[in-house]
Amino acid sequence: MKAQLLVTGSSGFVGSHLIQQLMGRTEYDVRALVRRLPDVMATGVDYAVLPDFSTVTAESPSLLGIDVVVHLASRVHVMNDTESDPLEAFRRVNVGHTLQLARSAVAAGAKRFIFVSSVKVNGEQTAIGKPYTETDIPSPVDPYGISKMEAEDALRELAAQTGLEVVIVRPVLVYGPGVKANFANMMKWLKKGVPLPFGAIGNQRSLVALDNLVSFILTCVSHPAAAHQTFLVSDGEDVSTAQLLIRLGESLSSPARLISVPEWLLVLGATLLGRKALSQRLCGSLQVDITKSRQLLGWAPIVTLKTGLDATAQHYLSEQTQ
Template sequence: MKTRLLVTGSSGFVGRHLIRQLQGRPDHQVRALVRRLPEVSATGVEYVALPDFSAVYPEHPALHGIDVVVHLASRVHVMNDTEVDPLAAFRRVNVEHTLALARSAVSAGVRRFVFVSSVKVNGEQTVSGRPFRETDPPAPVDPYGVSKMEAEDALKALALETGLEVVIIRPVLVYGPGVKANFESMMKWLVKRVPLPFGAIRNQRSLVALDNLVSLILTCTTHPAASNETFLASDGEDVSTTELLRKLAKALGVSATLAPVPQWMLVCGATLVGKKALSQRLCGSLQVDISKARKVLGWQPPLTLEQGLEVTAQHYFRERTE
């Protein structure tokens, strides 16, 4: 029996990969919300063009016959937000619009709502060796994290009220083919053999490969035990920033030149130039424990960290030569 999916955010980093994984699969029927129709359609995927997911009202044809909504669309975290009231902007999209979509899904007879949230609901940092768990009290710091926590709470309340099965996934930093921002910058630095002052960082960070996150999302669309549960998502392998750069350099086929600048000096220097948040991501620890997903769902990340980095590096070189 086919599972009929509606995917929001299908043109985003995770959404595009999810659609690619689903195309042509006989066990899924896929409908993707997009802002504009793609020039090349994925095999077996039905596209619905809408300005954004908030336009999906209860009787909207996009919800007709759908079993599961995979909700990836959101107002994403940005470093230099220009909104006068960032929290209000995040709440409008990530809380109010998400809840409206979920209520429309209930009205349309949708059985399950898979909500891709963020580890930022747990917080920004962990003490090395003490990873976040799903049972930890939420401790979001920034407006994005607060909005994701409030969306989770609203969806849980809706589940109690209506019987909708809600599944929450909190990924850590996602990397993979086509990754942008700081991860892409690291690859550029390494390929150009730029000396980097990150040779003595002893933190521990969890990451999640795109393939691994998509695997967990797909598991959560159908697994009976996923109903009304929350799962943290990572590769299940933690590395320091120094180790990550060395492994990434190896995947890129280059040698990393990492100067052993003391960590305290990096933090102080970054703070002085207004880059404290960046230094926190480079030097601080953020680990998650994925044993719940392993135990409850029988799920294992399909790729190791090294394999995930290799796939990412191969795509990076392909893009440079095209």
């Protein structure tokens, strides 16, 4: 008998790729919970419209017969938040709406709830060679990370009360075809041949390719050992900012033009320009240990960093020619 799978956030960067992968899987019936129907609907996917997650109940038709929920929808991290109370805005969606959906799902008969959280629950920075693990005490810094931590805690409490199998997945920076924000900016800089002042940056950062993250989520959908667990997920191959730019430049056939500027000078300049957070992402380290994911679930990344960067670059180049 097929498992009934509900996916939220199906139009997003990760969710749309997950839906594409599920289209080829015969062991699931897939329902996508959306605020409005997409212009192009995936073949074989049942779409349920729910304008506001706060209104979902156990009697909602969208939850009828669902076995597993993959919850990707969230209020995402933004660099320049205009909300008067950003933490409250994040809590309303990432905590309140998540818990409302989970409560309704378990009351409707769902057995498992996969919550895609964030490495920001762990924190913002690690020392080189001392990666985050799932057993570390959470230390979120910004409202987004705090809201994700609070949602995790609320889901664990719900699991203890109801037996719902909660699975928490904390990805690092996700890249892949169609990636936006800073990653897209790096590709733009490289293609334009802009000299970049990161040649002396020797940090180490974990990344996760879109294919690897989706593969991991699908593993968590059905693996018995995933129940009631928290996982960090990455490509298992860490790079410095300089190494990332060099390898991404190779994928784009646009060699990186790196200038070796001392890290302290970069941080100072960025701070003076009001971009301290960006300098931390480019100069600081953030590594995760995926040993638990490998050993408990028998999972391994399905694509290498090179393959992931190549796919990302090719998609970017194809968009530039359209």
